[in-house]
Amino acid sequence: MIKGQILNWCPIVQVAGVSTVEEALFCHECGVNSVGFTLELPHGLHDDLNVEKTKCIIRDLPSDLLPVIITYLNRADAAIELLCKTGGRAIQFHGEISDHEIQRFREHLPHVMSIGRITVNGDSSLQHVPRFQSPLWDAIILDSLDPVTGRIGATGKTHDWRLSAEIVRIASVPVILAGGLSPENVREAVLTVRPHGVDVHTGVENPDGSRNFDKIRRFASQALTAFRDISVC
């Protein structure tokens, strides 16, 4: 149902790193249809979130705003527990998760959308696409590596969009573009890569890491207009 609602009818415009209900509702008002909550990341507590707080935020969201749990968990049991406790309706697996574990996850939570991550870093990134061409996965998110810190996720770095466009071309599942997007470049990114969705984290923040609501509004507007222009919707 979620896959049909979000993926088949409308492009995804996602804001990651949401940490309050006010922020989530503001995103929704701007036309954002997916919000990401970071939990169980390797570097510990992020965005001042925990399971209880996430559950309370998700409980208050409108049904047409998809709550996505962004995590490095790679064991089915732990991921199932996290989804059940928070009420997330989609999960973005950023860590390495085996086919066996993802299969177990899907058996327990078949209606939760599973999103796999590909870090776009050179031609070899294309080799990862076949892994996600199975019914176990609903979508792929394309992210960037920060070559200086080695960090992946919320880097604020773009990557080679020609490779992203190629992944969109060959993938049989919807592809969400992430990595260094902002109100200034999201239009060009959509026109170049033609993804099914876009995701932003640091590109809608202030220099001190707080959220910039004007940037969220402009990001959503630019993304939605660009998607309309390429007639995905």
Ligand SMILES: O=C(O)c1ccccc1NCC(=O)[C@H](O)[C@H](O)COP(=O)(O)O
């Ligand atoms: O958002 C995070 O803190 C995060 C940390 C580790 C892995 C993934 C994470 N977020 C999910 C994403 O895919 C980011 O939204 C994506 O990397 C875009 O970030 P940015 O380049 O800052 O827009």
